[in-house]
Amino acid sequence: MDIAGLSTALSMSSMQSKIGTAVLSRALDTERELGAGLIEMIDSAAMERSVYPELGGNIDVRV
Helix, strand or coil, X not given: CCXXXXXXXXXXXXXXXHHHHHXXXXXXXXXXXXXXXXXXXXXXXXXXXXXXXXXXXXXXXXX
8 A cells, every 4th residue: 555645645635625615715705796796786777767667667579
């Protein structure tokens, strides 16, 4: 049994797991920021809708 090789492989696996977790954490933070921006856009659209209630009430669809 190659203890040194096993130790190296285990260390690399642990490092890859930590890197993967860090990348996923960063992606989650980005998605949270995008979600907050989307909520802000929806809130601003609701505000505009209350100012101009007739705006966007009808959609013309032609086939």
